[in-house]
Amino acid sequence: MVDLPAFVSIREVGPRDGLQNEDPIPTDAKVRLLDALSATGVRRIEAVSFVHPKAIPQMADADEVWQRAVRADGVRYSALVPNTRGAQRALAAGFTEIEVVVSASDTHNRRNVNRSTDESLDDIAELIDLLHGASARVEVIVATSFGCPYEGDVDPARVAGIVDRVVRDGADRVAFGDTTGMGTPRRVRELLTAVRDRNAQVPVLLHFHNTRGTALANLLTALELGVTEFDASVGGLGGCPYAPGASGNLATEEVVHMLQDMGIDTGVDLAAMIEAAELAEELLGKKLPSGVLRAGPRTRLTPMPS
Amino acid sequence: MVDLPAFVSIREVGPRDGLQNEDPIPTDAKVRLLDALSATGVRRIEAVSFVHPKAIPQMADADEVWQRAVRADGVRYSALVPNTRGAQRALAAGFTEIEVVVSASDTHNRRNVNRSTDESLDDIAELIDLLHGASARVEVIVATSFGCPYEGDVDPARVAGIVDRVVRDGADRVAFGDTTGMGTPRRVRELLTAVRDRNAQVPVLLHFHNTRGTALANLLTALELGVTEFDASVGGLGGCPYAPGASGNLATEEVVHMLQDMGIDTGVDLAAMIEAAELAEELLGKKLPSGVLRAGPRTRLTPMPS
Incomplete structure (x- = not known):
């Protein structure tokens, strides 16, 4: 077997990617969730996105959420922006780590932003210049990568x-999104091989959905190929609009639970993350799809039968 | 990366392990499900168990189910038995592949059959003799192995x-059950290493539960270690009584879906297996936890937006 990394960096995306794909909840609730996550030991949190409130009402109060949230020591917070206006808001709010998105699939990109992939890449080149000019770092998320x-x-x-293209245009990092859970270990291997053949040095993060049960197998494959950065969403928060009833984001506590048992540190306190997932269920008023949330970690024993 | 096997043998356990852990359904429904599964291309099916009807009412009609079911060419059918009486019934019904169970955990074994693991192993030695005497092959399933x-x-x-012990007593095969979904890739590796250090030749099958999301990661790890036989249950049929709300058996269509995309043949027609899972939902009158059943395979596209 190949050597696995000793540390994996998880970016918690529940407050942004998760909540953006759920029914809107009050500002207070968002701040509570963000603060709970900041106290779990997770090192990175995608906190908010600065998008048009008519397009995505779930993030209409992003400025207020971010202003009221506790900024924990040792946690890197990031924001997602779709355009110049969003980038300016993110910079004004003090963010220095910014995510932008483009879809590898032209059809998917057009459906999301009514532009071709190439047109979006032109926009992103300008956004990178703008953000670099303000000393922010930029990650380009490539949706539908699998x-x-x-x-x-x-x-x-x-x-x-x-x-x-985006590395040439100055992107500091790239992420690959398995937007509708079409990834398998084979696709992970093929994509990483293709990317590294041409850009071995760019930092890579993977974002899996568990729509078809493969998320942790995909993550394991990526680990074996040396990837050490992954997105995950507390409780599996955030569904997939294209597959009703299907689970969406990979649950953070499922990642932490598996990695912890494999001796791989994430910095995350598993019990605290499960509590944050319970809080998310309470705030959303619905059950979330995480198995570790339902069943508890493998170390949670059933009382001995009498 | 290590070479993966070209063929994986799946044993479909929905009709026995699955239905045994669900509310009872009529004999007709069991026969319909068994016949649907026999037509999927799967090569092995655990068809019934011969247990006391008071202990497990779900299997009270095992003889009739088996008598009425179509025996498909190219499918190996097996039955699970708990004791001599069950073994005699299985032999009388014509089965030549028999499973018996013991739990690696003494507490779990006592809770299931009110005997220690060692006492159950003594019983199993006698069962093996009895079954071998009738030319049947015996697989010993070790529950709570992870x-x-x-x-x-x-x-x-x-x-x-x-x-x-069981190899010395004549067992033809062994299986390891992750009874409550406590397995992780690390546990899979440790167990297989420990077993093979002492018994490299005995055929091994693994039975995973997806309670905590790790089932396909565990299966991938086992594949990388050369294991080619796995249990799976159509639709994820069969819950786990110890973890309410948690998903239980790994869904057959999730295994087939991932392996097929990795170029690993199982003999199973994925569309037919998904149809069998839909039938299982209809017969049970409930939703089953399989992601591939919910979302469809990755090849099932969403119509282009107009």
């Missing part, structure tokens, strides 16, 4: 070409 | 010792 719900398979060479 | 809900971790050396 498949598109409209087009089907996405050629890893196409994704690698997008990485070429 | 952890016990009462005792916690189970020492792989203890499981390996049980394998020593």
Whole structure:
């Protein structure tokens, strides 16, 4: 077996990617969730996105949420922005780590932002300049990297070409999103191989969905290939609008639970993350799809039968 | 990366392990499910168990189910038995592949059958003799091999010792059950290493539960270690009585879906298996936890937006 890394860096995306795909909740509730997550030991949190409130009402109060949230020592907070206006708001709010998104699938990108992938990459080049000018770091998230719900398979060479382009344009990091859970260990291996053949040095983060049960197998494959950065969402918060009833984001506590038992440190206190997931269920008023949340960690024993 | 096997043998356990852990359904429904599964291309099916109807009313009609079911060419059918009476019934019904169970955890074994693990191993030695005398082959399933809900971790050396004993007593095959979903890739590796150090030749099958999301990661780890036989249950049929709300058996269509995309043949027609899972939902009158059943396979595209 290959050596696995000793430390994995998890970015908690529940407050942004999670809540953005759920029914809106009050500002107070968002702050409570963010503060609970900041106290779990997780090292990175995607806190909010600065998007148009008519497009995404769930994030209309992003400024207020971020202003009221506790900024924990040792936690890196980031924000997602779709355009110049969002970038300016994020910078004004004090963020120095910014995410922007483009979809590898042209159809998916057009459906999201009514522009081709290439047009979005032009926009992103300008955003990178703007953000670098304000000393912020920029991660480009490539959505539908493991498949598109409209087009089907996405050629890893196409994704690698997008990485070429954004690295040339100055991106500090790239992330690959398995937007509708089409990833499998084979797709993870093919994509990472294609990207690294051309850009071995760019820091890579993977974002898996558990729509078809493969998320932790995909993560394990990426670990074996040396990837040490992953997104995860507390409780599995955030569904997938294209697959009703399907689970969406990989649950943070499921990642931490598996890695912890494998001796891989994440900095996260598993009990605290499960409590944050319980809080998320309370705030959302619904059950979340996480198995570790339901069953408890493997160390939680059933009382001995009498 | 290590080479993965070209073929994986799945044993479909929905009709026995699955239905045994659900509310009872009519004999007709069981026969319909069994026949649907026989037509999926799966090569092995655990069809019924011959247990006392007061202990497990779900299997009270095992003889009739088996008598009425279509025996498909190319499918190996097996039955599970708890004792001599069950073994005699299975032999009388014509089964030549028989499973018996013992729990690696003494507490778990006592709770199930009110006997110690060692006492059950004595019983199993006699059962093997009886079954071999009738030319049947015997698989010993070691439950709680990756952890016990009462005792916690189970020492792989203890499981390996049980394998020593049953191999000495004539077992033809062994299976390791992750009864309450406590397995992780690390536990899979440790267990397989411990067992093979002492019994490299005995055929091994693994039975994972997806209670904490790790089932396909565990399966991938086992594949990398050369294991090619796995249990799975259509739709994820069969819960786990010790973890309310938690998903239980790994869904067959999730295994087939992932392996197929990795170029690993199982003989199973994925569409037919998903149809069988839909039938299982209809017959049970409830939703089953399988992601591939909910979302469809990754190749099932969303219509292009107009």
